[in-house]
Amino acid sequence: MEITANDILNAKILIVDDQEPNVLLLEQLLLESGYTMVTTTMDPQVVCDLNRINNYDLILLDLQMPKMDGFEVMAALKADHSMDYLPVLVLTAQPNHKLQALQAGAKDFISKPFDLVEVKTRIHNMLEVRLLYKKLEKNNITLEDIVQKRTVELTKTNLQLGLEIEERKKAEASLRDTYTQIKQLKDKLQAENTYLQKEVARQFNFDEIIGSSKLLSQVFQKVEQVAPMHATVLLLGETGTGKGVVARAIHSRSSRKKRPLITVDCTTLPVALIESELFGRERGAFTGSDSKQIGRFELADGGTLFLDEIGEMPLEMQAKLLRVIQDGEFERLGSPRTIKVDVRIIAATNRNLIEEVRNGKFREDLYYRLNVFPITLPPLRQRKEDISLLVNHFLIKFNKKIGKQIDIITQDALNTLQQHQWPGNVRELESAIERAVILSEGKSLQILDRFESFDKLATIEEPSMKALVELEYEHIVKVLQQTGWRIEGNKGAALILGLNPSTLRARMRKQGITRQ
Numbered sequence: 287m288e289i290t291a292n293d294i295l296n297a298k299i300l301i302v303d304d305q306e307p308n309v310l311l312l313e314q315l316l317l318e319s320g321y322t323m324v325t326t327t328m329d330p331q332v333v334c335d336l337n338r339i340n341n342y343d344l345i346l347l348d349l350q351m352p353k354m355d356g357f358e359v360m361a362a363l364k365a366d367h368s369m370d371y372l373p374v375l376v377l378t379a380q381p382n383h384k385l386q387a388l389q390a391g392a393k394d395f396i397s398k399p400f401d402l403v404e405v406k407t408r409i410h411n412m413l414e415v416r417l418l419y420k421k422l423e424k425n426n427i428t429l430e431d432i433v434q435k436r437t438v439e440l441t442k443t444n445l446q447l448g449l450e451i452e453e454r455k456k457a458e459a460s461l462r463d464t465y466t467q468i469k470q471l472k473d474k475l476q477a478e479n480t481y482l483q484k485e486v487a488r489q490f491n492f493d494e495i496i497g498s499s500k501l502l503s504q505v506f507q508k509v510e511q512v513a514p515m516h517a518t519v520l521l522l523g524e525t526g527t528g529k530g531v532v533a534r535a536i537h538s539r540s541s542r543k544k545r546p547l548i549t550v551d552c553t554t555l556p557v558a559l560i561e562s563e564l565f566g567r568e569r570g571a572f573t574g575s576d577s578k579q580i581g582r583f584e585l586a587d588g589g590t591l592f593l594d595e596i597g598e599m600p601l602e603m604q605a606k607l608l609r610v611i612q613d614g615e616f617e618r619l620g621s622p623r624t625i626k627v628d629v630r631i632i633a634a635t636n637r638n639l640i641e642e643v644r645n646g647k648f649r650e651d652l653y654y655r656l657n658v659f660p661i662t663l664p665p666l667r668q669r670k671e672d673i674s675l676l677v678n679h680f681l682i683k684f685n686k687k688i689g690k691q692i693d694i695i696t697q698d699a700l701n702t703l704q705q706h707q708w709p710g711n712v713r714e715l716e717s718a719i720e721r722a723v724i725l726s727e728g729k730s731l732q733i734l735d736r737f738e739s740f741d742k743l744a745t746i747e748e749p750s751m752k753a754l755v756e757l758e759y760e761h762i763v764k765v766l767q768q769t770g771w772r773i774e775g776n777k778g779a780a781l782i783l784g785l786n787p788s789t790l791r792a793r794m795r796k797q798g799i800t801r802q
């Protein structure tokens with residue numbers, strides 16, 4: 287903020303003196319110095335009016351005037367509120383008036399007779415200060431203006447913000463309300479869902495066993511009855527009917543559930559090793575046995591031993607088994623020390639054990655020991671109402687395993703599955719669904735039509751004329767030839783025959799069937 291020489295020379299100046307020579311002298315001095323807006327008057331009474339109109343930047347005021355002296359002029363200007371910034375420079379010959387003049391509001395004084403250099407300098411300096419004030423004042427007003435405008439704007443914005451905050455608060459409250467409602471609904475749904483799931487589980491799932499047929503419900507009932515007891519259970523039924531899953535359900539529903547369920551598959555154990563597998567052996571018990579082995583009976587101590595395919599157990603082992611089942615006692619191979627265990631026995635077979643007893647292949651006493659609580663698993667063809675539930679269950683399982691999303695089972699597909707006789711029972715159905723999931727494209731399950739050949743195979747030849755063993759021999763060989771001697775897998779003979787691959791191998795051993 288700078289005041290230029292031009293600003294000063296264009297300042298408005300009023301000379302007030304009743305002596306014409308003084309007025310002329312000062313006027314001339316100023317005009318010569320380059321001032322452009324110089325006004326003069328010899329009548330002090332018009333000063334206030336003139337100032338009101340012209341708004342002077344400087345008044346040179348004589349003190350001694352007849353009609354109205356300089357003090358009165360200053361008092362009038364004061365009354366007019368013009369003295370605050372307006373510099374009044376008094377002209378006086380009386381030294382004692384100087385202080386009085388300053389007290390009356392004059393900013394400075396010039397002594398008469400005038401020293402022209404002093405007059406010029408004083409005027410210049412006073413104008414410079416006056417113009418600076420004016421500029422400052424103007425800037426101040428502009429600033430105040432800006433501040434006021436901004437304040438108005440800010441107040442408006444603030445008000446708007448306040449309204450928005452209010453609205454937002456309302457929206458949030460309403461959201462919270464909605465959220466609470468949704469959460470309540472969700473909790474309710476979840477509770478219902480849990481309840482429904484439990485219901486579904488109660489109706490159709492018994493642990494991992496799927497099915498809602500009357501025949502299967504009877505099995506569930508028996509399982510529930512016997513599970514909490516120590517009683518030996520004999521599971522009967524064709525291959526693939528779920529004897530293994532039932533054994534697991536019995537164990538998991540018994541007080542032994544925290545102890546292990548040890549399974550022995552009697553078809554897969556080589557005859558020579560069955561004894562040491564079951565009862566264990568000491569180091570060096572027989573040639574080649576250089577380490578100690580804990581038998582399965584010991585491993586199952588406090589838990590359950592599941593003897594799968596018990597019908598395949600060699601006769602000499604049956605006697606030893608009988609002793610453990612009766613007394614819970616046995617010795618490790620190569621050790622005279624008797625070991626006592628607390629083991630619950632669950633045995634399973636797909637053979638007709640009474641027939642085996644009759645044929646001298648199974649000990650009668652062992653049969654009675656095992657047959658304390660028999661549970662017969664019905665074949666799938668006798669409970670076709672379970673098929674749709676099982677298909678659903680396996681579909682979910684294989685979708686997950688294979689990474690597909692098949693979720694449509696047409697009535698046609700279901701009919702095809704329900705018409706089949708399922709000699710391999712649930713295991714065969716499980717494989718068929720796995721195969722179908724692998725091969726199906728899109729969302730709909732496509733069922734292969736190879737069941738027909740299964741059924742044909744199942745009904746070939748009249749069995750009446752030949753001995754059962756002979757018929758079995760021929761049938762196994764025929765199917766093996768058809769599958770190129772493949773035993774396991776989806777194209778294997780075991781599946782076609784509805785047998786566990788290990789059962790088929792045991793039968794082949796028994797019948798002396800080798801690859802031709």
Ligand SMILES: Nc1ncnc2c1ncn2[C@@H]1O[C@H](COP(=O)(O)OP(=O)(O)OP(=O)(O)O)[C@@H](O)[C@H]1O
Binds near residue numbers: 524530594635716785
């Ligand atoms: N009711 C069922 N619900 C769900 N899965 C089942 C059911 N029954 C059997 N399965 C399944 O079918 C397959 C065969 O079952 P499991 O091994 O228990 O039959 P099994 O009667 O013991 O057969 P095998 O006499 O040949 O040993 C398994 O994968 C089993 O999980």
